[in-house]
Amino acid sequence: MARQQSQLNRSTSHELTPVASCRDRGRQSFIFHAKRHLGQFARLSLSRQFEYPANPLPSEDPQDTDTGVIGTHVRTGHAQPEQSSAFAAWSALNIGSQQQMWRALNDMLVHQAPVLAQRAETLAARAAPGSLELSPDLEMPAYFLQTAYHGQPGGYCLDRGGDDWHAGALQEAGGNLYSRGAGTGARDSKGQAVVRFLGETFPEFAPDKVIDLGCGYGGQTSNYAAGFPDAEIHGVDLGASLLRYAHLRAKSLGLKIHFRQACASDTRFPDASFDLVVSNILLHEIPQTMLDGVMRESFRLLKPGGLVVHQDVPTQRPGTPEFQRWLSNWQVAHNDEPFWQSFSETSVPQALTDAGFSKTDIFERYQPQIDGPLVWYMVGARKQ
Numbered sequence: 001m002a003r004q005q006s007q008l009n010r011s012t013s014h015e016l017t018p019v020a021s022c023r024d025r026g027r028q029s030f031i032f033h034a035k036r037h038l039g040q041f042a043r044l045s046l047s048r049q050f051e052y053p054a055n056p057l058p059s060e061d062p063q064d065t066d067t068g069v070i071g072t073h074v075r076t077g078h079a080q081p082e083q084s085s086a087f088a089a090w091s092a093l094n095i096g097s098q099q100q101m102w103r104a105l106n107d108m109l110v111h112q113a114p115v116l117a118q119r120a121e122t123l124a125a126r127a128a129p130g131s132l133e134l135s136p137d138l139e140m141p142a143y144f145l146q147t148a149y150h151g152q153p154g155g156y157c158l159d160r161g162g163d164d165w166h167a168g169a170l171q172e173a174g175g176n177l178y179s180r181g182a183g184t185g186a187r188d189s190k191g192q193a194v195v196r197f198l199g200e201t202f203p204e205f206a207p208d209k210v211i212d213l214g215c216g217y218g219g220q221t222s223n224y225a226a227g228f229p230d231a232e233i234h235g236v237d238l239g240a241s242l243l244r245y246a247h248l249r250a251k252s253l254g255l256k257i258h259f260r261q262a263c264a265s266d267t268r269f270p271d272a273s274f275d276l277v278v279s280n281i282l283l284h285e286i287p288q289t290m291l292d293g294v295m296r297e298s299f300r301l302l303k304p305g306g307l308v309v310h311q312d313v314p315t316q317r318p319g320t321p322e323f324q325r326w327l328s329n330w331q332v333a334h335n336d337e338p339f340w341q342s343f344s345e346t347s348v349p350q351a352l353t354d355a356g357f358s359k360t361d362i363f364e365r366y367q368p369q370i371d372g373p374l375v376w377y378m379v380g381a382r383k384q
């Protein structure tokens with residue numbers, strides 16, 4: 001079966017893409033630049049606090065013990081960056097920029113709600129190549145209901161009833177602005193990175209059936225549909241509003257994708273029904289017990305010879321700089337990312353082995369972004 005490099009990426013627009021007004025563009029530009037500069041400040045200045053031993057040395061200039069990060073004579077030990085006023089300012093501005101981001105994007109969507117609702121209605125009436133299966137009685141895990149991930153208003157579980165798809169629109173817009181602020185280009189795509197990884201690592205592999213676990217608004221699922229045009233593509237997520245949006249979005253792009261509301265650890269598909277199981281940045285957003293369940297489900301769903309690939313943030317790199325690990329903890333403390341740290345401390349290969357995969361069939365790689373400076377963590381296995 002064919003494998004194609006898709007053109008779908010963070011700049012892809014469709015009928016539910018909001019049009020930013022002059023005011024929206026101004027607010028988003030402010031947030032984009034704030035995030036870029038805060039990121040640079042963290043990398044170039046704040047990180048220097050980690051270059052010194054844990055025991056603080058006496059400062060040559062007492063005035064500098066607090067400001068900490070500027071100049072080469074910093075004497076703050078790496079164990080106490082939180083005590084520096086530079087850290088406090090960076091942290092406050094970072095939290096503020098994230099709150100501003102959600103406010104600006106939410107306002108943009110709310111201001112044009114009537115136009116977007118009209119477009120959604122037109123789309124809903126159009127015949128779909130794919131499908132949407134919601135389960136209103138599905139029991140939601142407590143962590144999912146309790147977390148407003150990285151500050152997204154209402155969290156991924158936000159569902160205002162009826163045909164609501166607001167959470168999906170917010171997730172797409174937020175993901176795009178956040179990642180651009182983090183330095184990633186508009187042509188990036190995590191799904192494409194996985195398709196590229198598969199092409200480089202398993203060039204002979206051609207899946208007939210693919211499932212994307214924790215597919216959210218369906219942006220990456222679209223890349224599997226475009227990357228494997230002959231395959232049957234499925235996406236599952238817990239969020240009903242995310243999936244309504246994903247379904248309309250796929251319709252607008254003319255993609256045949258089947259979306260189902262289900263837990264990634266219990267998808268209700270038969271055993272051995274997929275050739276490829278994938279997830280994109282799901283693992284760092286779930287607790288350890290759920291991660292173990294997702295690995296067991298990945299094993300159960302795969303046909304013999306099938307592949308599972310989970311793509312996520314690269315905090316599991318051996319030799320990850322201490323500063324990077326400290327930033328992960330900051331996400332837990334200040335950005336409503338309760339599982340980022342536990343994920344960093346988890347051995348996914350061990351979880352895959354516990355789920356039934358053979359040790360010798362497990363792989364871990366660091367794959368460059370399609371359009372950005374970062375690498376992604378790719379971990380997975382082939383089922384014998």
Ligand SMILES: C[S@@+](CC[C@H](N)C(=O)[O-])C[C@H]1O[C@@H](n2cnc3c(N)ncnc32)[C@H](O)[C@@H]1O
Pocket residue numbers: 141144156175190213214215216217218219220236237238239242262263264265279280281282285286290
């Ligand atoms: C960071 S988002 C990533 C969305 C999408 N994969 C992407 O990369 O664009 C994580 C997604 O996982 C979903 N999720 C969290 N826990 C889940 C679970 N137990 N089962 C299914 N989906 C889950 C969330 O609703 C959310 O859409």
